[in-house]
Amino acid sequence: MLAEERHGAILRELSRKGSVKVADLAAGLGVSAVTIRHDVRELAGRGLLLRVHGGAVSVPEAPQREREREGPAAGEQARERARPEPYVLGMLVPQTAYYFPAVIRGAQEAAHELGVRITLAVSRYDLGEDRRQVAQLRASGVDGLLLTPSDNPTLSPATEQWVNQLDMPVVLVERQAGWSIPKAEQVATDHAYGAYLATCHLAGLGHRQVALLACESRTTPWIRQGHELAQRSLGLREGPVRMFPRAAPGAPAAMDEHVDDLLGVFRDEGVRAALVHNDMDALSLVRQLRSRGVSIPEDLAIVTYDDEVAALADIPLTAVSPPKEEVGAAAVRMLVARLNDPDRPLHVQLLRPRLRIRASCGAPPG
Template sequence: MRSHVNQRHERVLEIVRRRGSLRVTELAGELGVSAVTVRRDVEALAEQGRLTRLHGSVSWPERPRPVGHGPEPTASGTEAPAPPASAAVVLGMVVPSMEHYFAELVKGAQDAVAARGGRLVLGIAHWRSEEDTAQIGRMLDGGVDGLLLQPSWERGVPSTAQEEQLLALGVPAVLVDRRVPLGGRLAGLDSVRSDHVLGGAAAVHHLAGLGHDRIALLAQDNPTSPQVREGYEAAVAARGLSAPPIVSVDPEDPAALEAAARLLYESVADDGVTAAIVHNDQTAIGVVQRLREWGLSLPADVSLVAYEDEMAALADVPLTAVAPPRSAVGEAAVEMMFARLGAGPGASAPSRHVSLVPRLTVRASCAPPR
């Protein structure tokens, strides 16, 4: 087995010596093996000083020349090629969807990579964890230098197998808009996210500041919702407010959306609720339409804050909304990745977990209670 590895190493050296510089993916193609295998070979040879490893590429090491001497001749007497410039960094990014929220985040990352002369490769998992795995494998085989990952974790929490996968990537990775679970094993990964806990709390504090003391929460069941709920519950407790039961809603199911809107209507009519926080904009607009059909108006009968702020301003009554800093999260993830790559292989710079604070924009849907 070791003899086979040694033979492959010699073949790697032969190809790089002949070509001067090439990408890891090109080298893998010539050898007929995976990019992951070649990356391991290159790292081993670079540690021995026999190759120079760049971001996503490899080159023949430049030998120092005495001052005043020209380029070093090759065995044939011709001049050896000048060392190539560093190849552009290629980052892979895996997201669960390309709906509005994710499109803005990806655009922020794409612009940040392009500004640094790199390239972003996108994979969409369609909210399927097995597709996360497939997209990550495809990108590793393609020789990406690093991965920006927004995994399709159920309720925002990874399984043991998903943790194992991220711990064995072999390239730098940044978790994007995912909270590293407390007590989990992923604390060593860099991460950047919107602080949805603070976002949920900000909505409560805004409504409480207007005088509302019984505030409902309607929330989708997705990886963001647990953090919005956490912020809501913490702010309600901090303000000493009473809260009705939290309502889960599926905006893709008309019957579920109508049932959630009906619960809010009954809470306003019979249970003293004067305000609501609705996650997300799509759900909020659907709920408002049904409340209006049943005779309630905003903000005279009920105040409402939407969470996400993608289309909240387009409602009949423009909705006050909390906006996670989607584009800034994408930009910060890229900055974090380039800092990690710039530290070099084997660098022991401490991992960073960065949280960006959402912004609340006041519109016409909120007023003091009657």
Template sequence: MRSHVNQRHERVLDIVRRRGSLRVTELAEELGVSAVTVRRDVEALAEQGRLTRLHGSVSGPEQAPAASGSPARAARAEAAGPAAAPAGVVLGMVVPSMEHYFADLVRGARDAVTARGGRLVLGIAHWRSEEDTAQLGRMLDGGADGLLIQPSWERGVPSPEQEEQLLALRVPAVLVDRRVPLGGRLAGLDGVRSDHVLGGAAAVHHLAGLGHERIALLAQDNPTSPQVREGYEAAVRARGLAAPEPVTVDPEDPKGLDAAARKLYRAVTDDGVTAALVHNDQTAIGVVQRLRAHGLSLPDDVSLVAYEDEMAALADVPLTAVAPPRHAVGETAAELMLSRLAEGGGAAAPARHVSLVPRLNARASSAPPPRRC
């Protein structure tokens, strides 16, 4: 038994030597054992001084963070080489808001940065492009080593001036959860995003797999919506389904939800629609409440999939929902930046665009379509 444990310990050390720093969950997956077993192994090896356990991750002993400004930290950073992030790194992060969706992105970035002994500084632009500019300037003046930027682009597309601003930055930058327009000038920036096109398609494939042939789309008008709609339309075409006219919901209009719910009600009762994809959770819950007032119930009369999965499980009928990997996007963006900085800025290295695939969580709001008499 001890021989087996020793062999696993040597495998742990070999993986850490090859990969530098990685999360405990990643290590468990590579070893094919439980996270609990790996944590025990890591604790034992850390006590022997053979590796370093950080918050949720593990690295070689030479990569442990030291106090800011200490000679030991500088020596370790130099010895660690290109696989390790510079000691005491400061990353600036600009987001449009700190509502639910964005809070998870920020938490993911913060967890990755602090696990490696760095610091994340946050700026909130309140959906104003001029505030993006102000926050970026503040962070550059404050000495940020790199920037994680989720710009306040209208409908997710930058203006020429916004492109120019990002191209002129004097430190490395990673675009967070924004798709670089095809043919645009920002392809040279690193980027990490949720693939909302695949997320929209996943909702359609789920509903079509249950037997639905007429699936409606209700969506807010925001930077994510065009990608969700693109995925919805692509999956509808691939399945050979009929696509009702999409309904746009204005979240700022108090009457917007009422109008959207009435359109969906008529589509269900008059046009044979049996399911809907609704972006986002808040809109979906509001629409469901209004459908119930009109006498329709989920999933007996209509199935529904929400897009976002922040509050979908809390609805009266828990909503099936597509969950973009928000925390992982923030975490991956920070890790990409730390890797870029460890390469010395990496201007000559190719840009990296990382897309993470959303997950569909099936709940009570989706079922096979009702039988029509």
């Protein structure tokens, strides 16, 4: 059905009933709710109806003589009322203390440029809270979702099923879902490339074996993938991999309890380079190693991942720096483009991180 045909059907239904619901129109016309929302917004912008939560109502018509008495000012007010309301984007993140503040900042800047608003919710890495917060955002009338679920949909069937059931425009932010979420768009950092970049950099400094030390997170599967790919493509000796459970809030860093074991790895296996995820653990590990007589970078060259606080270490840490603000901005632009054109092809965008050279790897700053 063409857009003009849908518009006519919506206005006829509205004339007959005085109010309509998006869900009923979508079912009756055999199109998606996203398409009907776009139609309603366009008709509202032309002053032909008024948008309300979940649907639309008729525009009350003032008598012609009354409009004439009110003069040009009334016409300007009517045009002002007829302007489309700005999109409201719901944004869900798992936390606001680490990594995501920059993503949020980038999203806010892009939203300001495009004249849209963002409503923020936080789930604290809990799928149940993901669901509750998104339900509240939808009830508030948001037009689409910038969604960072607590878990990667590819690793969590429950998350995958839930996201696939959302019947509104969704952009996954810093979550790579592959083809398992066919209706959602995606913007994420290419973390596998970041780990590949770091491993190649250390190899370029003459290291033929690069260890990977990481606390388990939603990012580590991609970091492991990039580390493994770099080793194979460069013909490096396979470096030891140590994965640690994430420490509880307020507890010592997860790697602190394993420093003696790691010292054995470095000394017994002759490993002199490591990629460490993430910054907080890398800072703690460097302090512990130096207290045991390990010199950084002379005895052990280190590249950390995230670049949140890497530059603030006693020995500033070379770091893989994800383009967090750019990810947030790109997600907003992608969602607004979807709302403006529901029929555009689905987009998936991976942004590559940069490597910030500092003292911990032994290379001169560049």
